[in-house]
Amino acid sequence: MMTIKDIAGLAGVTPMTVSNVLRNRGRVGELTRQRVMEVVEAHGYRPNLTARALVERRAPTLALMLGCITNPFYPEFTLQANNAARRHGRFLLVCNTDYEPDSGTRFMADVAGSLSDGILVANTGELRVEELKAIQASGTPVVVSVWEFPDEPPEGIPCVAFDSRKAGRIATEHLLELGHTRIGALVASAKKGIHGGRYQGYCDAMRAAKVKHVLADAHFGEDSYQGGYDAAIALLTTRPDLTALFVSNDLPALGVLNAAASLGRSVPGDLSVVSITNIELTGQSRPALTTVSIPTAEMAEASVDLLIRLIGQPGAHVPMVMTSDPVLIRRASTAPLQASPAPSRSR
Amino acid sequence: MMTIKDIAGLAGVTPMTVSNVLRNRGRVGELTRQRVMEVVEAHGYRPNLTARALVERRAPTLALMLGCITNPFYPEFTLQANNAARRHGRFLLVCNTDYEPDSGTRFMADVAGSLSDGILVANTGELRVEELKAIQASGTPVVVSVWEFPDEPPEGIPCVAFDSRKAGRIATEHLLELGHTRIGALVASAKKGIHGGRYQGYCDAMRAAKVKHVLADAHFGEDSYQGGYDAAIALLTTRPDLTALFVSNDLPALGVLNAAASLGRSVPGDLSVVSITNIELTGQSRPALTTVSIPTAEMAEASVDLLIRLIGQPGAHVPMVMTSDPVLIRRASTAPLQASPAPSRSR
Numbered sequence: 001m002m003t004i005k006d007i008a009g010l011a012g013v014t015p016m017t018v019s020n021v022l023r024n025r026g027r028v029g030e031l032t033r034q035r036v037m038e039v040v041e042a043h044g045y046r047p048n049l050t051a052r053a054l055v056e057r058r059a060p061t062l063a064l065m066l067g068c069i070t071n072p073f074y075p076e077f078t079l080q081a082n083n084a085a086r087r088h089g090r091f092l093l094v095c096n097t098d099y100e101p102d103s104g105t106r107f108m109a110d111v112a113g114s115l116s117d118g119i120l121v122a123n124t125g126e127l128r129v130e131e132l133k134a135i136q137a138s139g140t141p142v143v144v145s146v147w148e149f150p151d152e153p154p155e156g157i158p159c160v161a162f163d164s165r166k167a168g169r170i171a172t173e174h175l176l177e178l179g180h181t182r183i184g185a186l187v188a189s190a191k192k193g194i195h196g197g198r199y200q201g202y203c204d205a206m207r208a209a210k211v212k213h214v215l216a217d218a219h220f221g222e223d224s225y226q227g228g229y230d231a232a233i234a235l236l237t238t239r240p241d242l243t244a245l246f247v248s249n250d251l252p253a254l255g256v257l258n259a260a261a262s263l264g265r266s267v268p269g270d271l272s273v274v275s276i277t278n279i280e281l282t283g284q285s286r287p288a289l290t291t292v293s294i295p296t297a298e299m300a301e302a303s304v305d306l307l308i309r310l311i312g313q314p315g316a317h318v319p320m321v322m323t324s325d326p327v328l329i330r331r332a333s334t335a336p337l338q339a340s341p342a343p344s345r346s347r
Numbered sequence: 348m349m350t351i352k353d354i355a356g357l358a359g360v361t362p363m364t365v366s367n368v369l370r371n372r373g374r375v376g377e378l379t380r381q382r383v384m385e386v387v388e389a390h391g392y393r394p395n396l397t398a399r400a401l402v403e404r405r406a407p408t409l410a411l412m413l414g415c416i417t418n419p420f421y422p423e424f425t426l427q428a429n430n431a432a433r434r435h436g437r438f439l440l441v442c443n444t445d446y447e448p449d450s451g452t453r454f455m456a457d458v459a460g461s462l463s464d465g466i467l468v469a470n471t472g473e474l475r476v477e478e479l480k481a482i483q484a485s486g487t488p489v490v491v492s493v494w495e496f497p498d499e500p501p502e503g504i505p506c507v508a509f510d511s512r513k514a515g516r517i518a519t520e521h522l523l524e525l526g527h528t529r530i531g532a533l534v535a536s537a538k539k540g541i542h543g544g545r546y547q548g549y550c551d552a553m554r555a556a557k558v559k560h561v562l563a564d565a566h567f568g569e570d571s572y573q574g575g576y577d578a579a580i581a582l583l584t585t586r587p588d589l590t591a592l593f594v595s596n597d598l599p600a601l602g603v604l605n606a607a608a609s610l611g612r613s614v615p616g617d618l619s620v621v622s623i624t625n626i627e628l629t630g631q632s633r634p635a636l637t638t639v640s641i642p643t644a645e646m647a648e649a650s651v652d653l654l655i656r657l658i659g660q661p662g663a664h665v666p667m668v669m670t671s672d673p674v675l676i677r678r679a680s681t682a683p684l685q686a687s688p689a690p691s692r693s694r
Contacts, residue, residue: 060462061408061440069426070627075416082416082443091462093408094441096429115407115438225631258633280417284572286605286633 002045011039061093062307063116065104067124069096071224072251072279073296077122077146080300088308101126112140118307122146125194129154141310145303148197150322158310158318160303164276167292167326168201171274172246174290174328176209179337180244180272183213186231186256188223188249195223195248198276202246217242221252228252232259236271243337244272250279250291257285257333268335278329287332295323349392358386408440409654410463412451414471416443418571418598419626420643424469424493427647435655448473459487465654469493472541476501488657492650495544497669505657505665507650511623514639514673515548518621519593521637521675523556526684527591527619530560533578533603535570535596542570542595545623549593564589568599575599579606583618590684591619597626597638604632604680615682625676634679642670 008015013032020026021036028036039045062085066074078094085092093116097104105128108119112135119135119142121127132142133156144157148164175183185202189195199218206213217239219231228247232255236242247253253275257267265271267287275282278293302321310316355362360379367373368383375383386392409432413421425441432439440463444451452475455466459482466482466489468474479489480503491501494508522530532549536542546565553560564586566578575594579602583589594600600622604614612618614634622629625640649668657663 069416069422069429070419072417072419072422075419075422078441079416079443082441091440091442091458093438094425094429095438096426111438254631258631261633281628284601284605286608 002043007036007039007043007045010043011036061091061111061116062118062120062304063093063095063107063111064120064122065095065097065107066122067097067099069094072281073277074122076279077296077300080297081120081304084301084304088304090304090308097124099124099126101128104128105131108135113138116140118143118311120145120303120307123148123159123194125189127154129157132157139314141307141314143303143307143310145299147320148194150320153320158306158320160299160306160321160323162294162299162323163325164195164197164294165201165204167276167294168198168246168248169205170201170326170328171198171276171292172202172205173209174274174330174334175244175246175272176205176211178244178272178334181209181211181337182239182242183211183217183244183246184235184239184242185213185218186228186235186245186247186252187218187220188227188247188252189220191218191220193220198248223249223252225251225255228255229259230255232256233263236260236263236265242271244274244334247273247275250275250277250282250289253289253291254281254285257287257289267333269338272334272337274334276326282329283331285333290331290334291329292326293329294326298323349390354383354386354390354392357390358383408438408458408463409465409467409651410440410442410454410458411467411469412442412444412454413469414444414446416441419628420598420624421469423626424643424647427644428467428651431648431651435651437651437655444471446471446473448475451475452478455482460485463487465490465658467492467650467654470495470506470541472536474501476504479504486661488654488661490650490654490657492646494667495541497667500667505653505667507646507653507668507670509641509646509670510672511542511544511641512548512551514623514641515545515593515595516552517548517673517675518545518623518639519549519552520556521621521639521677521681522591522593522619523552523558525591525619525681528556528558528684529586529589530558530564530591530593531582531586531589532560532565533575533582533592533594533599534565534567535574535594535599536567538565538567540567545595570596570599572598572602575602576606577602579603580610583607583610583612589618591621591681594620594622597622597624597629597636600636600638601628601632604634604636614680616685619681619684621681623673629676630678632680637678637681638676639673640676641673645670 004015004018008018018036020028021033082092095107121144123144123146136142144159147159147161150161153159187195187199219235221227221231247256260267260271274290276292278291282289282291351362351365355365365383367375368380429439442454468491470491470493483489491504491506494506495511497508500506534542534546566582568574568578594603607614607618621637623639625638629636629638
């Protein structure tokens with residue numbers, strides 16, 4: 001197979017010039033460009049991306065660190081990040097950490113600066129900021145995305161954030177406007193964990209509406225379908241008087257819908273359920289889930305764009321990128337509070 | 348940053364020897380090994396994967412071509428393929444073709460032999476065999492996975508297959524054993540398309556049970572949630588006498604469950620529904636979906652193992668790899684035929 005060096009030798013230029021011609025960049029005279037292209041075409045040369053990356057002193061991919069690709073949020077985020085990377089002529093290397101920070105560490109040590117010249121970290125609440133800073137200091141830009149706490153950006157690491165607290169407030173205000181006051185909160189993390197901002201938004205809305213809420217109305221647990229199912233069974237068994245539930249994430253909220261059916265509670269007749277994110281599945285559940293949409297596609301694109309910019313301008317100072325406000329998506333899982341509770345139906 | 352050449356120079360060996368030592372392979376004398384490791388440790392050297400790949404004349408990743416990462420089958424397949432690749436010390440480059448064969452072609456042209464030294468194609472029914480053979484002939488092994496037609500393997504391309512026809516038969520036999528005879532088929536492809544084997548299995552079982560079935564009982568359409576929803580509405584409206592549905596894939600079957608509810612048909616009381624694949628979501632629907640499990644994890648692992656073997660032994664003759672038989676997973680969407688149809692309930 002021809003290498004870029006062979007082409008350069010035949011055209012009487014440096015490999016860097018060949019690379020510049022093939023990528024339409026740098027200053028190359030028109031005659032030189034033509035000579036290079038004649039050699040390239042005469043030999044049917046296709047650039048070796050690995051070699052090209054070495055010649056250009058850069059690695060050929062962007063790495064995306066994520067929790068687990070089977071959690072349906074991540075494929076949606078990955079698809080958008082992938083499309084954005086392709087628009088920049090880059091490939092995305094998907095690194096599945098299984099929510100293990102050690103696994104993320106190993107991945108990054110393996111790819112940073114060699115296979116990948118930029119690292120995009122989808123925040124899972126397990127950030128090791130010092131580690132990311134060390135990678136950044138070694139010359140490989142790092143961007144943290146899906147950051148939930150715009151008031152407290154990770155120090156020294158560029159991030160792309162959304163207003164999770166506002167999302168929690170919008171979801172809860174929707175329930176309050178429907179007349180609900182006995183609103184439980186199912187939070188899919190610890191109180192100060194990754195969904196802490198969303199829970200604060202719930203508290204903000206309850207406080208603003210002067211509705212008393214006590215910690216007994218809240219449950220803190222796991223961010224999974226089964227976690228939501230179990231939490232709803234537990235909370236609704238001890239607090240059957242709740243008429244609505246704020247759930248901090250869609251996947252557990254889908255479990256909540258199923259738990260309500262198991263308990264003979266009709267949604268939305270006996271119980272309203274609202275959540276946050278707007279993954280595709282929320283339009284497919286029965287009833288379809290009312291949720292607050294966060295700007296997943298926008299965050300993925302903005303993160304890749306930012307990473308590409310940092311690769312081109314190492315050391316550039318980048319303030320946090322803030323994305324669009326969350327938006328309520330009204331579907332069929334929420335309804336006005338009924339004057340007297342509907343009779344509970346078993347199925 | 349130290350390069351492998353610097354290490355080689357300091358240790359007085361070739362870069363290939365350094366590479367062999369770091370990868371624990373090749374024949375290297377114990378004294379040489381010790382000398383290399385002393386230099387490596389003294390300089391805190393971490394191998395540059397891109398450079399290493401060039402030294403070893405191989406590309407650093409395996410490419411996985413798939414239809415769309417947001418179709419929930421693919422994340423499950425990708426997770427297993429990724430874990431298998433990691434066990435071989437490799438990274439998986441996920442190439443999302445959006446079900447566009449042209450997009451697959453462009454991806455493969457970009458990565459084959461440069462960024463990736465092996466290509467794994469998750470079959471989506473849009474294979475361009477001649478193209479795959481050309482890539483193979485240029486020295487980059489190709490493996491087709493999730494192959495549905497073990498009787499007709501793609502000529503000249505190694506593949507990892509499962510018995511889709513048997514899966515269709517098992518699903519339909521389950522309905523027959525429950526006493527159903529008016530069994531419709533919702534096929535999420537054209538009749539001779541990717542789910543053609545699954546449909547043949549349905550026909551086999553109907554024929555063996557001497558149950559008459561006519562083409563009017565079948566609907567051929569799209570492999571999506573909405574495709575299943577629309578097809579079920581259409582078929583059950585024209586054929587309300589059907590008491591059971593065979594659906595060729597889980598994602599459309601989840602749409603079928605929702606369509607049944609929209610039509611006031613209770614599942615499984617008025618209508619039994621069975622499908623094929625066993626994606627995680629089938630355990631989370633209400634009712635949980637009875638399905639025939641195909642060996643997704645086994646196929647992903649076998650495919651990566653085969654690809655690695657072909658990379659090590661270019662030109663090795665590999666017969667088709669056949670994976671375990673499909674298995675019925677009984678859940679809540681199927682029930683014995685009722686003596687007289689249950690009254691239809693609207694919700």
